[in-house]
Amino acid sequence: MDKKERGRILAIDDEPDLTMLCKMALEHYGFEVNTFNDPKEALSNYKPGYYDLVILDIKMPKMDGFELYHEIKKKDANAKVCFLTASELYYEEFRKKEYCALDKGLFIRKPIDNDELVSKVQKMIEKYS
């Protein structure tokens, strides 16, 4: 299957094991996946209009997921961005503050199994396109 058929994904997480997992899981189902472990590096290499979905971790050193979200939006206002997070605390805290406008559906909770991840990613690409 042509990888572009299902979509191009950018996954950013400071844990190399988790970006590798995301890449292997999604590529197996036909997505094209690029990954970064350093949010700043991800931002400087960001290609506006190229990705169908950007998946961000929230708790990262140097720049957290919400800050990165805003920076990506500045570069690419139409970018579709979702959050993969393990922390209930971050999820609730950030939503209560300035990010309450973000759709709850954009948050994917870790741990998640591969099939569920693939199905959520697919739905997000369809719903938010």
Place this chain on the structure above:
Amino acid sequence: MLNEELKRADKMQKEFINIAAHELKTPTQAILGFSGLLKHYPERRDEVIEVISRNAARLQTLITNILDVTKIEGQNLKLNIETFSISDLISAIVEDYKERIKSKKTILELVYNYKDNNHPILVEADKERIIQVISNLLSNSLQFTKEGHITIDVGLAIDDKKSKEIIVVTVSDTGSGMDPEIMPRLFTRFASKSFQGTGLGLYISKSIIEAHGGKIWSGKNQDGKGARISFTLPVKINDQVRKEKEEPRS
């Protein structure tokens, strides 16, 4: 007042549970996800199994550390005190780590500096807990030092306040050093920024050393590079040594 303290303790406990849950989810996610991938990537089986076992080990360390923190916070850290030679103990741990380094094939040298091997330094302490502290410091150095050397210096000094003899153990390395952001909270819970660390090791080490009446701190190496952590423990002067000190041989 008491109510305020209770509220504060409750808030801290909730925060700890939240952060602990977050930290547990990361290796859990890796184990869950990579196990599911095994069938899809038979050609990368060994690589995937290695990731799974690394994350299972991380999960195990994390759980042990969380239980230790619970004991420390509940003031239930019980010490099994015995008298032993800490200089011999460090020597044995260093030998063990030398083997580990050899198997990793890194360009790394582990140096143990204690000149007076004929005079073992005795301490009254919980041997297993002291092993835990030294292993933690060495593992940290090993994790962040790809080449160069890790050095353990052992020496004796006098504690200014108590006028007692103390052992000073310093683990230094030529590694990537510590993130300046981490430094102010180095010995607090979940201070790590490393994807391999649990961020609890130095907090536990500090609690263990202080429970023995010692101190632990981080310092700078002369060239400003790498990391350097020292700790002290009170020394037990055995009767023979005391006798020699009191009645110097003519």
